Amino acid sequence: MLEYLYFPHDISTFGPQIDWLFLLIFWIVAVVWTAVMIAMVVFMIRYRTRPGRKAEYIEGNSRLEIIWTTVTAAILIVLAFMSRSTWADIKEHGPPGDVFYAVTGKQFNWEITYPGRNARLGTKSDIIVENELHVPVNKVVRIDLTSKDVIHSFYVPNMRLRQDAVPGRIIHVWFEATETGQYEFPCSQLCGFGHSGMKGNLTVQSQEDYDKWLKDLYANPPAPPSATEGASPK
Amino acid sequence: MSSAAAVAAHGAHAEHHALGFWRTYIFSEDHKMIGKQFLFMALFMMAIGGLMAMLMRWELAFPETQVPGFHWVPEPFMYEGAIPPNTYNAMFTMHATIMIFFVVMPILVGCFGNFLIPLMIGARDMAFPKLNMLSFWAGAVAGVILLSSFFVTGGPAAAGWTSYAPLSAVPIYTGVDWGQNLWCISIIVLGASSLMGSINYITTIINMRTRGMYFFRLPLTIWSLFITAILLLLALPVLTTAIALLLFDRLGGTHFFLPAGGGEPLLWQHLFWFFGHPEVYIMILPAMGIASDVIATFSRKPIFGYRAMAYAMIAIAGLSWIVWGHHMFVSGMDPVLGGSFMLTTMIIGVPSAIKTFNWLGTLYKGNIHYTAAMMNALAFVAMFVIGGMSGIWMACTPVDMYIHDTYFIVAHIHYVLFGGSLFGVFAGLTYWYPKMFGRMMNEGLGKIHFWITFVSFNCTFFPMHILGMAGHMRRIYNPQQYDFLKPIIPINEFITISAFVLGAAQFLLLANIVWSYFMGAKATENPWFANTLEWTTPSPPPHGNWPGTVPIVYRGPYEYSSPEVAEDYLPQSQLLEHSAGAADRRAR
Numbered sequence: 049m050l051e052y053l054y055f056p057h058d059i060s061t062f063g064p065q066i067d068w069l070f071l072l073i074f075w076i077v078a079v080v081w082t083a084v085m086i087a088m089v090v091f092m093i094r095y096r097t098r099p100g101r102k103a104e105y106i107e108g109n110s111r112l113e114i115i116w117t118t119v120t121a122a123i124l125i126v127l128a129f130m131s132r133s134t135w136a137d138i139k140e141h142g143p144p145g146d147v148f149y150a151v152t153g154k155q156f157n158w159e160i161t162y163p164g165r166n167a168r169l170g171t172k173s174d175i176i177v178e179n180e181l182h183v184p185v186n187k188v189v190r191i192d193l194t195s196k197d198v199i200h201s202f203y204v205p206n207m208r209l210r211q212d213a214v215p216g217r218i219i220h221v222w223f224e225a226t227e228t229g230q231y232e233f234p235c236s237q238l239c240g241f242g243h244s245g246m247k248g249n250l251t252v253q254s255q256e257d258y259d260k261w262l263k264d265l266y267a268n269p270p271a272p273p274s275a276t277e278g279a280s281p282k
Numbered sequence: 283m284s285s286a287a288a289v290a291a292h293g294a295h296a297e298h299h300a301l302g303f304w305r306t307y308i309f310s311e312d313h314k315m316i317g318k319q320f321l322f323m324a325l326f327m328m329a330i331g332g333l334m335a336m337l338m339r340w341e342l343a344f345p346e347t348q349v350p351g352f353h354w355v356p357e358p359f360m361y362e363g364a365i366p367p368n369t370y371n372a373m374f375t376m377h378a379t380i381m382i383f384f385v386v387m388p389i390l391v392g393c394f395g396n397f398l399i400p401l402m403i404g405a406r407d408m409a410f411p412k413l414n415m416l417s418f419w420a421g422a423v424a425g426v427i428l429l430s431s432f433f434v435t436g437g438p439a440a441a442g443w444t445s446y447a448p449l450s451a452v453p454i455y456t457g458v459d460w461g462q463n464l465w466c467i468s469i470i471v472l473g474a475s476s477l478m479g480s481i482n483y484i485t486t487i488i489n490m491r492t493r494g495m496y497f498f499r500l501p502l503t504i505w506s507l508f509i510t511a512i513l514l515l516l517a518l519p520v521l522t523t524a525i526a527l528l529l530f531d532r533l534g535g536t537h538f539f540l541p542a543g544g545g546e547p548l549l550w551q552h553l554f555w556f557f558g559h560p561e562v563y564i565m566i567l568p569a570m571g572i573a574s575d576v577i578a579t580f581s582r583k584p585i586f587g588y589r590a591m592a593y594a595m596i597a598i599a600g601l602s603w604i605v606w607g608h609h610m611f612v613s614g615m616d617p618v619l620g621g622s623f624m625l626t627t628m629i630i631g632v633p634s635a636i637k638t639f640n641w642l643g644t645l646y647k648g649n650i651h652y653t654a655a656m657m658n659a660l661a662f663v664a665m666f667v668i669g670g671m672s673g674i675w676m677a678c679t680p681v682d683m684y685i686h687d688t689y690f691i692v693a694h695i696h697y698v699l700f701g702g703s704l705f706g707v708f709a710g711l712t713y714w715y716p717k718m719f720g721r722m723m724n725e726g727l728g729k730i731h732f733w734i735t736f737v738s739f740n741c742t743f744f745p746m747h748i749l750g751m752a753g754h755m756r757r758i759y760n761p762q763q764y765d766f767l768k769p770i771i772p773i774n775e776f777i778t779i780s781a782f783v784l785g786a787a788q789f790l791l792l793a794n795i796v797w798s799y800f801m802g803a804k805a806t807e808n809p810w811f812a813n814t815l816e817w818t819t820p821s822p823p824p825h826g827n828w829p830g831t832v833p834i835v836y837r838g839p840y841e842y843s844s845p846e847v848a849e850d851y852l853p854q855s856q857l858l859e860h861s862a863g864a865a866d867r868r869a870r
Contacts, residue, residue: 054752056766066680073678077671084638084667091645092660095581096652102850103649103843108587112643113636120635124628124674131678132621138680139617155455198449199547201612201687205753205766208684214548214614215448216541232766236687236755238442240455241368244758 059231059252060207061224065134067208072130076123142222145190147183150174151221152193153200153213153235156242159273165266175269179248184258185228191221201237204250212237225252309419311411312825313396316418318718320392321711323422324385325792330429331380334373336785341365343778345760359437368457370759371440376428378443379465382565383472384425386703390568391476391514392421394710395483395507397718401816402504404492404833404855406826409485413478420475424468431464439465442757444558447539447550451531466529473522476514483511492815494835498592499854501814501839502585505592506571509599510564517560524553551613555606563602566666566698567595569706570637573659575839576709577644579812580656582850584840586643587636594633594640601630611682620679627677634670638663649843649850653810654728658709661736665701669694672747687757690750696743708732708791715798716805720822723798731790738787741780745773811851814839818855 050067051057058067095103150161150169160181164173169192183189193202195213202221203210211221235246253261310316340349348363359369396414400407408414431438438461441450445465453459487508491500500508528550530536537543539550578585585591607615607623641663650656672694675681685691708731715723752770754761761767761774808817815835819828833855841852852858 050751054748054770056753062680066684069678070675070681070684073674073681077674081667081671084642085664087642088645088660088664091642091648092650095645095648095650097582097649101649103582104647105584105843105845106586106643106647107584108590108640108643112639113587113590116639117632117636121629121632124631125625127674127678128625128628131624131680135617135621135624135679138683139620198455199446199613203687203753203755205684208680210612210683210686212613216545216547217614219614232764234755234758234764238371238446238449238757240449241366241371241440241457243371244367244760245763247764 056205058206058208059225059227059229060204060209061226062134062138063206063208065137069131069134073127076127142190143188143224145222146187148190148192149181149183150192150194151181151202151213153195153197153202153239155197155240156235156246157273158200158202158233158235158246158248159196160248162262162265175265176272177265177270178273180251181233181248182251182253182258182261183225184255185225185252187255188222188224193219193221198239199237200235200239200246202233203236204231204233206231206250210236228252228254228257309415311407311415313400313408313411313414314718314823314827316414317393317395317397319418320388320396320421321718323418323425324388324393325795327380327384327388327425328788331377331385332785332788334377334380336782337365338370338373338377339778339781341370341759342761343775345762365759367759368440369437371442371456371757372438372458372461374757375439375442375465376432379428379439379469381699382443382561383469384421384428386565386699386707387476388421389707390565390572390703391479391507391510392418394503394568394572394714395479395511397714398503398816399483399486399507400490401717401819401823401827402501402814403487403490403495404815404835405486405490406828406832408482409490410482414482417475417478417482420471420478424472424475427464427471428468431461431468434460434464437461444554445525445528445550446554447528447531447545447547448541451528451539451550453532463529463532466525466532469525470522470529473518473525476518480511480514480518483507484515487511492832492835495815495854498589499835499838501571502574502588502591502595503568503571506567506569506574506595509595510567513560513564513567513599513602517557517564520553521557521561524550524557527553548610548613548615551610552606555609556603558609559606560599560602562698563598565703566706567598569662569703569710570595570666572706572710572713573641573662574644575812575814576655576659576713577641577663578840578842579713579810580651580653580659581644581648582651582842583644583648584838584842585640586646587640588838588840590636591640594636597633598630601626601633605630608677608682611679612686617679624677624679628674631670631674631677634666638667638670653712654723654725654732655709655712655810657729657732658705658712661732662702662705662709665697665705665739668744669697669701672697684753685750687755688750689746689754689756692756693743693746693750696746700739700743708735711795713810714816715795716809717816717821717823719799719802720805720820721798721802722805722809723802724794727790727794727797731787731794734787734790735784738780738784742777742784745777749773749777808853811849813841813851813853815854818853 148169152159157178160177162175163169166173193213195215200213207223209223229252231250233248233250352363436458440456440458449455527538531538537545539545539547574585605627608627611620712723712728754767805821815833818833835854843850844852
């Protein structure tokens with residue numbers, strides 16, 4: 049159903065839960081909206097003015113007020129608690145990570161830091177690549193997200209994942225891709241005149257392909273980005 | 283001051299003497315003239331804000347091509363009519379700033395607030411007429427400051443109307459220098475204007491109601507403006523403070539929002555949205571009040587659940603202070619806090635639903651007259667239902683993670699601000715135009731304007747929900763740079779064409795305002811056979827509002843089709859000898 053609404057194909061483990069909530073709200077809204085519109089249109093036609101007609105003097109109805117207040121409140125509060133558990137699954141108790149990267153936003157590129165051969169971030173062997181994020185499929189990916197200058201936002205539409213990258217903070221993000229392929233991850237927070245077009249490429253690979261790609265990266269590491277770039281716009 | 287004393291004190295106004303041109307039209311202390319001044323300022327600014335929107339829509343459908351007819355715009359603002367990215371960023375920043383601070387707020391609060399409060403509560407003017415004049419002129423100065431930023435090097439502010447720091451705090455991040463400073467100064471001055479206005483409204487409504495005008499006899503328009511004024515009084519200073527800190531960061535070398543010096547970017551967002559969410563209700567509550575009055579009048583029925591309507595607005599106003607975090611679910615704010623804000627945000631949906639059901643209840647068994655004002659008020663209800671309910675997706679934190687900062691949000695805010703507030707404005711303007719200018723607006727032209735606006739509005743903004751579901755980010759100037767957005771290019775083109783129709787249709791409104799001013803049918807005292815006090819004085823009312831004594835109020839504002847009288851309306855000020863109102867009067 050969501051494909052008909054132009055939703056990008058989901059490849060994350062938590063995406064189905066988010067899509068399910070989206071659809072749940074969709075059906076609640078569809079039913080309520082239809083009922084309200086039918087009532088409104090029927091009243092508008094049925095009670096249109098005609099010669100000699102007088103409106104009925106009705107000031108209100110306390111019982112109705114209590115009913116629609118309680119029912120609306122009940123639906124919305126239940127919905128909030130249902131969403132709360134999904135939110136906790138995604139944001140509060142995610143699974144332990146299999147692979148680790150650091151992603152840093154800067155005007156107007158994403159810097160992806162891969163741990164070097166020692167498999168640990170924050171050491172001399174780190175390798176920085178711009179805009180190319182390769183991850184193995186079916187593995188929990190954990191990212192330390194931050195920014196060098198302004199606020200950016202790490203957005204992977206195919207994962208239903210979004211998290212702002214805030215300078216001065218490291219925010220932990222995780223995902224697990226369930227399908228291999230090429231996807232985009234644009235910046236989704238206004239970050240300056242180069243905001244439009246700031247995007248990275250996410251490549252989800254099988255473990256073998258990923259290992260091979262990583263081996264190539266270790267063999268031919270790209271030149272590190274210049275230190276000044278990103279701190280000042282062109 | 284008792285209301286009788288207030289009447290006596292202001293009786294002096296009634297014996298008006300001829301004031302010169304400047305005191306009558308420019309530096310007027312008459313609330314009615316100040317209301318009209320706000321109206322004209324807002325209509326002028328609406329044209330500029332609307333033009334920005336049209337240019338943005340061109341860019342989104344036909345990115346990086348030359349806009350026809352715009353070759354004359356000098357570089358670097360445009361290149362042979364093509365819009366560069368920084369100009370695009372400046373345009374959505376200025377579009378939102380203008381529409382929010384210089385169109386919707388001045389019309390709803392400045393124009394309707396000023397014009398209606400004394401007339402509807404039975405006062406001869408505002409409590410502080412000089413402060414009122416100062417409020418308008420501070421607003422006008424703020425507008426001039428904002429517009430002047432188009433002419434400084436680097437162009438106007440381009441960090442979004444939300445001005446998130448650090449982007450807004452350091453000139454090199456946007457390439458905008460004085461444009462952003464002027465934006466800050468303009469909003470600070472406007473904040474002063476709003477403060478003066480809100481103090482005036484609150485004082486006037488509390489102290490200057492005429493005899494018998496108890497709080498629960500106030501029309502809902504006045505209730506809404508009263509609650510709005512309280513929100514303004516408490517919310518605007520928070521924004522002013524935040525912007526002052528931002529200016530210090532930009533000009534004084536401080537680091538309130540800059541992490542390099544120990545500052546905190548999220549502090550800006552907390553302060554901004556602590557103001558920003560009450561602000562959302564500041565812009566919708568008066569439209570709710572106006573729609574209530576118009577719907578009751580043209581259904582010829584009492585508003586369904588009058589007290590529930592007033593309490594619902596109070597509940598909305600109270601809850602609006604504890605929902606701001608829903609703008610920050612993906613900002614890096616503690617997710618546990620996000621969960622709490624989700625709950626409060628869901629709950630604020632309840633009073634909005636109550637209001638909708640009560641509007642429907644008002645239509646039930648009514649005798650509905652389809653005037654242009656009524657059609658706009660009904661559109662307000664229908665559009666507010668969509669805009670309100672699309673908020674549920676955003677309130678739900680996991681779903682918000684996907685649709686945050688996409689066109690889904692743009693669709694939502696426009697359903698509330700255009701579908702809601704502006705249809706409320708159209709309804710109010712058509713309804714009270716006769717009282718303001720002494721002539722009726724043209725009904726036929728009004729209905730044509732309504733239908734074109736209604737259809738093209740929905741064609742423009744409804745498909746934006748779908749753009750958002752496809753993941754289309756806000757504030758990007760060329761969606762075609764992204765592979766995953768390729769399938770929705772035709773939708774963007776459709777939206778743009780609809781937006782042009784929507785923009786063009788507003789010339790009909792303008793034409794109607796101008797034509798009716800000179801050629802409209804002369805308005806009688808009470809052309810809609812309405813109950814509230816403003817309809818008991820000539821159209822337009824004289825200086826001092828009532829030629830004789832100020833009317834006394836005997837009942838609530840919505841006694842339509844009352845069994846007590848043969849006509850289908852019963853004005854608040856009409857004394858019935860054998861009714862409770864007469865007994866009420868004798869008791870005092």
